[in-house]
Amino acid sequence: MNFKTFYRTNRLRMWVIAFSSLMQPFVLIAAAYLNMLEINTLRDHNKKAWLIIVLASLLGYLLSNFFDMVSNYLLATHIREFNQQLRGKILRHLYDEKRTYQVAEVENQLTNDLNMVNDQYFNLLPTICNFLGYIIFSVIALLTINWTLLVITLLTVLCSIFLPKLIDKPIQKAMENVSLKNSQYLDLIEKWLSGIAELQRYAAGEHLMKVMHVGAKKLEEAKLNQTAKQQVLSIITGSISQIMIFALFVWTGVLIKGHMAPFGAIAVIGNFSTYMSIGIEYLPFYLGLIKGTSSLRDKITAETLPVREHSETEIHESPYAFRTKDLAVKFQNGETLKFPDIEVKYGEKILLTGDSGAGKSTLFKLILNFLAPSSGQLEFMNQAGEIIEPDLTKIGYIAQDPILFPSTVKSNITMFNDQLDGLAEIVGQNMGLTDTSSFAQGLNTEINLQKLNISGGQRQKIILARAQVHDSNILLIDEGTSAIDQTATLEILQQLLQKPNTVIFIAHNFNERMNSMFDREIHLSK
Structure with missing residues (x-):
């Protein structure tokens, strides 16, 4: 269960998703770049050029929403088809393996495990394309203003990529624990609620509530631990992002004062820094989440592999x-x-x-x-x-x-x-x-x-x-x-x-x- 199998579900659709995901930040940053030119035309009192730029900027914002909508819709369709194929392979594997499974175990495989991978892997792929686009196109825009802004950006990106690696393993372990506790809770529900009529007959409701409360508490504690680990990663990347924004604003003012950047840059550098901060803050964060699903994806992959069939030399006869x-x-x-x-x-x-x-x-x-x-x-x-x-x-x-x-x-x-x-x-x-x-x-x-x-x-x-x-x-x-x-x-x-x-x-x-x-x-x- 990896990107290659996900991509092969429908290659053309994946290319359209990737294209739409990259075009969304492109037209958004292009519109922001036009805003810089818009300020310059206002300063020069060029109304005609100003009107053309305003209309072009508006078109860019509209196209950004359009590409975002297309990407999300096609991704939802792609995931639905992919999950349908996966569930079919898992069921075939379970059937061919010919061993007894607990219902709760299979329910967890077909629902919770797949949903976790969808939420923290496949659903994030277009988002990662977005963030890459924000970084790449913002870098290009900043480079056309002044190359020194690019240097500051690159230093920040390097820090944001390597620092979150410190917490990769704790996040992965926390995710595995959530899957385990969810499976145990489903098993608890199956074993106890299947006999609820008998518990009612002997007025053992208090014990049922106690057992279910303990199981639910363990699951929620596992989820809370996972959230805590994710928040630590978010704090690390968010702090780097804020430092970058401050540095860009200060240095842009210095460049404008020295006539090394256009006057309109000061008005839009905030937009570029925001787009850059979004990409730099969330790209490593989501890459960390994706890496955290590796063991769960390996587990699902093992459950979709065909069961080894008997070789031709292993002849099995009907017993009498x-x-x-x-x-x-x-x-x-x-x-x-x-x-x-x-x-x-x-x-x-x-x-x-x-x-x-x-x-x-x-x-x-x-x-x-x-x-x-x-x-x-x-x-x-x-x-x-x-x-x-x-x-x-x-x-x-x-x-x-x-x-x-x-x-x-x-x-x-x-x-x-x-x-x-x-x-x-x-x-x-x-x-x-x-x-x-x-x-x-x-x-x-x-x-x-x-x-x-x-x-x-x-x-x-x-x-x-x-x-x-x-x-x-x-x-x-x-x-x-x-x-x-x-x-x-x-x-x-x-x-x-x-x-x-x-x-x-x-x-x-x-x-x-x-x-x-x-x-x-x-x-x-x-």
Whole structure:
């Protein structure tokens, strides 16, 4: 994420932005220069020349506003397109990386981090062109008056460039801290406000307010620290600017008295010094802000890079069976779960039971590589029983908390694969999802996650339908029918278990008839 990628978004537009950003100070300084000539014509009583210069100056001021408006509008358009491309790359990176992210972490990446870089990098590029223009064109104007004024200006510019470097690193560190605290605050909001109903039920509002206050305070303190560092930089550059203005006024008076500068110079030197002071004060300040975003830009760049794909020699096959040996996982709290050696053959229908906390769901996470084992082995086999490198996306998984998306029932079943629409209709009908008494528009009913227009049982039926439609060779089901009545559960099991794929089903409330439908039971205990 740098100027090169920003520029490539639309090269022509960037040239127009740069041109407009430079023309704005050019016509403004040209108009100020004409004011010097205007005073001279008044002294000489040349009314005609005076009127022409006045009109030319007015045109210059109008053009300055026009170029400023064009630059700002085109920049906003450019940033919008650039951010759209960046967000697409970030989402693609997150998707291809295949690891679990916290929602608050992703929200921070897609909003706060991008906004910070926009505000303190890309939005400043035309402004920097402005300030460069102020300095360059003011230098040219001063040079035409007297070259000694240029010497004073150059000395001041050198000081203003090198002194702010003393605070570059503190500003960069302060910006990184703001990003970190904002991410932590968003994570805090997600974790606590998602359970606000439970807090209300137990009248724990005071604790909620206390926790949120502490998180907000840390974020505001980080922002305050960033502002303090920026103000120090502003004071340094502002002081240099004031010294320059004083020196220019004094020396201009000396030059006019010695007949080495035109009389009108004393009236406009203030304008030139103001334009110079703007450029000298704010150019290094904004360059410091831009440099301060380097680590954040590197972080965003890393999140937009394509995820390395498997080489052609790494062949991943669809798994049909698996086995474990000495498998164990150790958690951060020091607890260790050890699993018995398990071998599951293709086509087996297994009921996985066990005590609470015995590791039933954890075993599924190990199989799916959502969790890495601390020790032991997990091997997958193909249909011929040979050990393979598995394509884990071919393993079907139904979690305890079904994941649905704000789309139609059919899309949630097919997972947006239109080629599966016909099969979804058949499976949906078998599941009772096409009944208009449940869904007004059948499978075309839109799911509203905010208003929760579906029941827990309907959610599980949709997920089970999804599993049947995609027909994975191995299907892992974690309490997949807990919200469905026993009659409907029995019908669903009959449909699932008659298929040739391997099924491992976690359940604790099955009756004897349901248990007998499985080939065998694996019981886990602590």
